[in-house]
Amino acid sequence: MAHDEFSLIRQWTSRSNGQEGDGLTVGIGDDAAVFSPTPEMEVVACCDAMVETVHFLRETMKPADIGYKAVISNISDIAAMGGIARYALVSIAVSPSYTDEEYRQIYDGIYEACEQYGVRVIGGDTVSSPRSLHLSVTVLGEVEAGRAIRRSQARPGQLVFVTGHVGSSAAGLHLLLAKNEPEAKWLPLVEAHQRPAAQIQAGRLLQASGVCGALNDVSDGLASELWEIAEASDVTIRIAAESIPIREEVLAYARVSRKEPLDWALYGGEDYQLVGTVSEDGLAALSQQFAEKGIPFTVIGRVEGNGKNVLVTRDGQQMTLNKAGFNHFVHVEEKKG
Amino acid sequence: MAHDEFSLIRQWTSRSNGQEGDGLTVGIGDDAAVFSPTPEMEVVACCDAMVETVHFLRETMKPADIGYKAVISNISDIAAMGGIARYALVSIAVSPSYTDEEYRQIYDGIYEACEQYGVRVIGGDTVSSPRSLHLSVTVLGEVEAGRAIRRSQARPGQLVFVTGHVGSSAAGLHLLLAKNEPEAKWLPLVEAHQRPAAQIQAGRLLQASGVCGALNDVSDGLASELWEIAEASDVTIRIAAESIPIREEVLAYARVSRKEPLDWALYGGEDYQLVGTVSEDGLAALSQQFAEKGIPFTVIGRVEGNGKNVLVTRDGQQMTLNKAGFNHFVHVEEKKG
Structure with a gap:
């Protein structure tokens, strides 16, 4: 140049x-x-x-x-x-x-x-x-000072939450790579990939609340971030697959493209939502504050005890969540069956 | 990977x-x-x-x-x-x-x-x-707080100085590119290029002195840095080519390789020395402090007035210093003659 x-x-x-x-x-x-x-x-x-x-x-x-x-x-x-x-x-x-x-x-x-x-x-x-x-x-x-939220502060008994929705960015990327001119109804997914939002406001609510344990942003996928919290805090986390907040458009696009939306949510990354833990007695007030600000706030699981593990339940079955990468949940379940 | x-x-x-x-x-x-x-x-x-x-x-x-x-x-x-x-x-x-x-x-x-x-x-x-x-x-x-030294604070009447020596890194690079196994006597030049030193100690002396006007580090060559000070401060700087501190090894290697050492000093860069201005009445005490620390400190010119210009004198001739790049001083002089 x-x-x-x-x-x-x-x-x-x-x-x-x-x-x-x-x-x-x-x-x-x-x-x-x-x-x-x-x-x-x-x-x-x-x-x-x-x-x-x-x-x-x-x-x-x-x-x-x-x-x-x-x-x-x-x-x-x-x-x-x-x-x-x-x-x-x-x-x-x-x-x-x-x-x-x-x-x-x-x-x-x-x-x-x-x-x-x-x-x-x-x-x-x-x-x-x-x-x-x-x-x-x-x-x-x-x-x-002294009030930064660290990923190492998840404690047994706390609930696990995520802000907003996850999997949207990965669905948007899939759509872009498919190189079809996206229909108007899928544009929110493309925007989620190209123009993600950072959750400063949510982070500030959590910081001020005093009841937030650990916190991560979902840059590498929910699975990877939950594992980072579990390892840094030395805890076992259990989440319910059915609770994970996935946008309606992502579910619809997954049906059309014959993909598993949960894969995008767990392993896709780049949603830049926040995932963390919160004490049970702080939940009601915090949920109320998020609702007032119009930021979705969803409890997806619980910190069960010590031991650096992340479990996921789905349709009554329980398994250890893959740590990271594009290992397909569905395939693993099939192998299990 | x-x-x-x-x-x-x-x-x-x-x-x-x-x-x-x-x-x-x-x-x-x-x-x-x-x-x-x-x-x-x-x-x-x-x-x-x-x-x-x-x-x-x-x-x-x-x-x-x-x-x-x-x-x-x-x-x-x-x-x-x-x-x-x-x-x-x-x-x-x-x-x-x-x-x-x-x-x-x-x-x-x-x-x-x-x-x-x-x-x-x-x-x-x-x-x-x-x-x-x-x-x-x-x-x-x-x-x-409030005491950072900026490049925009050169004032007419101040003297222009440089710490250490300049041109060593460029000479070292020339030697490395020539791909000869460097003789032991040239190794300091290679080291100046590969393992430069940052002048934190000199910067702290200057900061504490209260008599330093403008300051830059010599990353892009003395010429470029002097021009940055002249433009940011809206002053005319005049330096004397003969005053520029160049190591004996650089002069010797320049003779052997038939290069102009002043080109390396003015345009070579990456010496990471400090160049700046200091008020005349603060000079004696500051020189003394540098001498005590064993850091060479050389006055190479003066801020003459306003007007965003950098002049250089050599062998009694005066010219405007090229702003940057590998424009050869010698060639310009020849054209002038």
């Missing part, structure tokens, strides 16, 4: 929403950014990368979607600590496979996500890549 | 020096890391990426050097704000071109740099890359 194209990208970066003021002492344009942390808060920091052909294809993600999702996946990690997202650093490796106009659109997506969640772009790096586009985003946020 | 190879890399990451305690509330292994900022300090954040074939070749950088330098280039940005580096997030995109053992060595380099500068690895991401190795590192540090 020619030097003047780098200048172009720097221009898009420096249309920055990271103007100084309100805690930001030095924004984009110096060796490093400088900000004042809010008193009584701790800093929350995470970093997620997205690579062309590995995490997305040109066919499944428009340039603006790529930028948008790279930011959202990080904001989601802040949500999973119960925090507020505040700042982003964007490292982009630009490949010849995208045009200048497409890079502008990628930045449109980055800034759109940042503006929706009140995040300022305060820095980053622009380099070239010989083949694939790489986006690596760091998001910095904050949470009340 | 197979799933179990990812696990391996995660293992190397989680040998983490990011154990909790001393301000770190949540280290590696959760959705995000959490730390308590030091009271009265602001947070300094920067991000730098390195890409195989773009920023380095397998022939010029051993795996451990790659990891080491990716961290140092970021710590150097913290130094250029007058700050202390504290935490790092490492995003790696692993390509099939390196072996498991080589990835282990890359992490050896990462941790070696972090340990030397008291930096903890608190997070990151491991993804795969279809071809080139990508390393994107974010470093978080801190600086006394």
